[in-house]
Amino acid sequence: MATLECRLIHASVACYAIHNGKLDPANPDLQALGLQSGTTPTVFINGPDHINAGFVAETWDNWVVLAIRGTLPPFTGDFWAWVRDWLQDFEAGPTDWIVNGRHFGRVETGFATALHSIWPQVMAALGRIDLSRKQGILITGHSKGAAMTFLAASLLKSQMPHVLVENCCFAAPLTCDAHFRDNYNALGLRPFSVRYQNEYDLVPYLPWWPSLALLAHAEQRDRGATQQLASANWPAAGNNLYVPMGILRYIGPGCAIEYGDKAERDAWDAMKYALEHLEFSRIAAAHSADGRYLHCVCQAGTCATE
Numbered sequence: 001m002a003t004l005e006c007r008l009i010h011a012s013v014a015c016y017a018i019h020n021g022k023l024d025p026a027n028p029d030l031q032a033l034g035l036q037s038g039t040t041p042t043v044f045i046n047g048p049d050h051i052n053a054g055f056v057a058e059t060w061d062n063w064v065v066l067a068i069r070g071t072l073p074p075f076t077g078d079f080w081a082w083v084r085d086w087l088q089d090f091e092a093g094p095t096d097w098i099v100n101g102r103h104f105g106r107v108e109t110g111f112a113t114a115l116h117s118i119w120p121q122v123m124a125a126l127g128r129i130d131l132s133r134k135q136g137i138l139i140t141g142h143s144k145g146a147a148m149t150f151l152a153a154s155l156l157k158s159q160m161p162h163v164l165v166e167n168c169c170f171a172a173p174l175t176c177d178a179h180f181r182d183n184y185n186a187l188g189l190r191p192f193s194v195r196y197q198n199e200y201d202l203v204p205y206l207p208w209w210p211s212l213a214l215l216a217h218a219e220q221r222d223r224g225a226t227q228q229l230a231s232a233n234w235p236a237a238g239n240n241l242y243v244p245m246g247i248l249r250y251i252g253p254g255c256a257i258e259y260g261d262k263a264e265r266d267a268w269d270a271m272k273y274a275l276e277h278l279e280f281s282r283i284a285a286a287h288s289a290d291g292r293y294l295h296c297v298c299q300a301g302t303c304a305t306e
Contacts, residue, residue, distance in 0.1 A: 004138070006298035007033045008065070008168050009196075011057070012142040013290045015069035018053045021045045029290075034060045042128070044121035052114045054145065056125035062135045066122060066152060068115075070143030070171075070289070094241060097151065097180055099158045105180025108173075108207075108242065111147045119155070136164025142289040143203060146172035146195065150184065150245045157187045167193040167246060170293050173206045174242035181243050193246030197267055198293055199253065200274045200286035204267075207242070255296035 002010075010032035017027050023043050024030070030041065041055040054068040094106040131137070137156060139149045146169035157165045172195045176184070184190065197204045250263035258266055274283050285291060 002032065002034075002298060004063075005168055005194075005196075006294075007059075008067075008138060008140040009142075009170055009289065009294050009297045011065055011067040012070075012140050012145060012170055013294060015054050015067050015141070015145060016289065018043055018045065018055070018069060021050065021053075023055060030057075033057060033065065036060050036062075042121075042125035044118050044125065046117040046121065047114060052117050054118065054122075054141070056122065056129075058129065058134075062133070064126065064129055064131065064134050064137045066126075066137060066139045066156075068118075068139070068141035068145035068148045068152065070141065070145040071114075094177065097154070097176070099154055099183070103179075104154060104183045106177040106241070107151060107180055108147065108175055111144065111151060111175055114144070115148045115151045119152075122152070131160070131163055136166060139165065139167045140169055142170045142293070143173070143287065146170055147175040150175055150180075150193070153189055153193065154180070154184055154187065157189055165189065165192065168196075169194070169246075170196045170289060170297070171198065171201055171203050171287055172245070173203050174244060176243065176245060177241055178243050181245060184245065190246060194249055195244070195246045196249045196251060196293060196297060197263075198251045198286045198296070199267070199270050200279070200283050202271065202275075202283050203287050204244070205271060251292065251296045255292075255299050257296075 010029040014023065014027050014029035014033065017023060017029065021043055023041060025040055035041070036058040037060065039058045041057040043053070043055045045053040051071045052069070054066065057065045057067070059065060093109060095109040095112050097104045097107045097112060126137070137160075139152050139156070141147075141149045149167045149169045149172070153165050153167045156163070167189065184193075195204075248259070248263050248267070250258040250267045252258050252263075252266055252270075273279075
């Protein structure tokens, strides 16, 4: 039987199959989630061109799943165009995040706007379910959707303190500041929040690399120029407003799942190696939800707490 984490990465992949506000009940990734008999997911969409989307579903083992879609373009073609798209997403900067009428911290504006756009639909879908009869709410998503899971968890746990809220997400970019993280942890969410990060995936390090912006602009001016990344020119992680959230599960060589400080070091070392050796196709491929994330998590991953 598939692990819960495997089912959640399938749910995250299924979000990309939402079209015109609908998700085919026969979608294989949705089926892999394991729906409760007689139920169908409630799909929600909003934002320009309906770019913000996801679904709420009930599972056979009595969970409620909130899956939120990422909106990245296909990871093919011009690597630096892909990087520029991501950097542009972060140009709005941070905004205040308010939970139950109080300041909770600062978060990336694009992610906050996206979650607010779908939140009334999410709450309406959850309101039609008797949560007292459920194990709890599982939140999941990939990429931008993963970033939004932390915002969603902060709202749900604050509004429903007696409901178990768990977060298992994939390829989350940096989303929130330290103030948000401290308040999030104070709600008791950290032990139940796991983020999977694939070897060579660049997105979990965005947006704190201004050197990438410089390189992207240089590449645009001169496509024939060789791009070089000098470690000495990279800004220190401590200079970034945003901080990583939850508990890291790093997918290393051979699909081995690493934990703790070793996972942080190995993930960073792999990323530096790939950039220094200009392995752009490998970096882009590493972010795909239905690639190594799905394969490795379903092969070996668990969202066990520390």
